[in-house]
Amino acid sequence: MPPDVAAAVGALLSATDAVAGVDTTGLDGAQAAVIAAAAASVVSRLGVVGVRMLPVVEADGLWALGGARSFPRWVAARHRVSVRTAHAQVRLGRALRDHLPATAAAGVAGAITHEQVQVIGTIAPTTDLRREVLADPANECNEAFLVGQAKVWPVDSLRILTRRWAAAADPDADDRGYRDAADREHFTMSRTSDGYHLAGQLTIDNGQYLKAALEAITPVPAVGDERTPPGGAPKPSATSPASSSTAA
Incomplete structure (x- = not known):
């Protein structure tokens, strides 16, 4: 590394250490x-x-x-x-x-x-x-x-x-992208012994529609159930602020 570049990197690290070491309790807003x-x-x-x-x-x-x-x-x-x-x-x-x-x-x-x-x-x-x-x-x-x-x-x-x-x-680019996504779209729902197995690839719009429909029929978890659904945040419990405001 050229000496001037090495010196600049060293100065950068030293300055960072100095600022990081500032005691926040001695500062005002x-x-x-x-x-x-x-x-x-x-x-x-x-x-x-x-x-x-x-x-x-x-x-x-x-x-x-x-x-x-x-x-x-x-x-x-x-x-x-x-x-x-x-x-x-x-x-x-x-x-x-x-x-x-x-x-x-x-x-x-x-x-x-x-x-x-x-x-x-x-x-x-x-x-x-x-x-x-x-x-x-x-x-x-x-x-x-x-x-x-x-x-x-x-x-x-x-x-x-x-x-x-x-x-x-x-x-035309967005139209091309949508057409490509639509061409890849497929969806199957197969009955199994204890339910249905879902598999496929949806466009963003259709995926959002399906997600909204599934969320609409998903029951509110019982109090104390902290499980998180795959790919999402914890659902509000029956006593959470979100559930309370909806009920109100």
Whole structure:
């Protein structure tokens, strides 16, 4: 590692240790707010720095010598995150490298947040047509447009705007995705000796309809039953606030 880079990493770790060691009992609210805001800014910027490093590590190939089955799994083990998170980070790093240089630069500089970078990176460069619009300097709705919007809109508003941008840039993409999902859709319900066995693949819309229907006929658990249904949060008991408000 070059000496200046090694020195910068060392200074970063030392500064982090110093801030992490601050005794919160000696701070008032205003002082704590300053530290919290600074920490949020640094975490955001370093988050973008981190994902930008991943394509470099992947291209080097040395990660594979340790026996990892894939690069995302190597990232998950090395950075102590879930495999799902590692996959998302790797995809974002590739998108920033290949299609979103201005977004990456704005995130590293702190002009937009890591979460805003994620919004643009996961929605915008998803089809060939959308990538062409992003890279077209003559198009007023190119990447610079999205970065400019990210500087003035909060994350949730930016997500809505970017989805609308994506729909305008490639209006057929969502239809293609729906058709592909519909083509994969199948569902079987087979009678067994003690009930029915369900198997299949549904579109998101049909899956939500079925989930709502099943939840509507699921009885409220008895008091003290803390079991959690697969893939969901604990259901309210008969004495929970949610059940009480419904009964009222």
